Amino acid sequence: MKRKILFVINPISGGKTKYNFPEKIDKYLDKSKFDSECVFTEYHGHGSLLAAEALRNGVDILVAVGGDGTINEVASEVEGTNKLMGIIPFGSGNGLARSLGIPIGDVQAIKRINKLHISKIDSGTFNGRKFFNMAGIGFDAQISSRFAENVKRGLSSYVKIAFSEVSNYHSQHYSLTIDGKEYEHQAFMISIANSSQYGNNAHISPFASLNDGMLDICILKPFPLYIFPALVLRMFRKTTHKSNYLEIIQGRKIIITRESSAAVHLDGDPFNMGTILSIGVNPHSLNILN
Structure with missing residues (x-):
């Protein structure tokens, strides 16, 4: 049939x-x-x-x-x-x-x-909404908001927006609870990785897996502006885990409390959400052809 x-x-x-x-x-x-x-x-x-x-x-x-x-x-x-x-x-x-x-x-x-050929992959939830590749708050959510407003699509437009915004964006304080353990961080952005990369082979969490039942919480700490090009280069070389400015913590249930409401992004699309963010993983919940 x-x-x-x-x-x-x-x-x-x-x-x-x-x-x-x-x-x-x-x-x-x-x-x-x-x-x-x-x-x-x-x-x-x-x-x-x-x-x-x-x-x-x-x-x-x-x-x-x-x-x-x-x-x-x-x-x-x-x-x-x-x-x-x-x-x-x-x-x-x-x-x-x-x-x-x-x-x-x-x-x-x-x-x-x-x-x-069928595989089963994990999916994530973010305040009730689903994501499958990557979610984030902070700088990358800001860039997603700007990119969504931009008429021109494609990688070059995204890169131009990122470099124009990086000098004006300020880190924020975040309180995180990851599988019951508490953390306090001043962060430039926090990416929640189901896969390893944003796209175009830019890997924020090189060892993230789509089917391990875990999410990788990637916390980018404040950094000197001159470091930004080197951080971007690390993504393409899959060496972000070696940077002193990035901490990666795996977890299944994550609560993030931030100072003010702002945009988040789910698979690149921006959404406005409040100060308390509840994030989880649904293991092996999507049957996908690959």
Whole structure:
């Protein structure tokens, strides 16, 4: 019996056109295994609505065609069910796809789906919202907010915003409880890593695993501004764990209390949240094709 598969396509993610993508599905998807359909998202959050409707209609596999934000919208509906999730990476960073070894080229990624290789990965929760690759507070959440407002997408736009903001951003005080143990930190940012990287092979926690039932809490301490380029270079060399400015603590249940309400980011998309942040992990909760 053929499986029903729906491709949820974000037409603007990564600044790349995708209106010819259905033609590639018709050419490269194995028609002996799948009955396929493609839909395009029209606004932020639309992917979740399309995914929920598809699940109600008995679709077997939902494929997000876009970046980590699009993946989050679709996966938030698939997580915790027995349905399958696929990814065609078309974002600015493609952090989750890279961590899973999914090809960045769309044709190769479609052909990979034909193999129906299934893995189970963990997911995270952040004040009731789900994330699958990376969440964060502090500087990276600030950059995500600015990036979301920016018309231009892609890595170069993200880097420009980061370098323009770094000199004006100030560290904050955070109280953390990680699996019952308490910590106090002045931090530039705190990243909650399910995978090892933000995207574009920039690894904040080089040994983070998508299926170990743990989250990596990456606390970047205040640093001299001249160190910033070196910290960025460490991410691409997968040596952040050797920096004196970064502390990585693994945990399952995390409470973070901060000085004031501000943005957080979940898989790159910003959300405004309050001063108390409750974070957890759901082990092996998403069936994903890789």
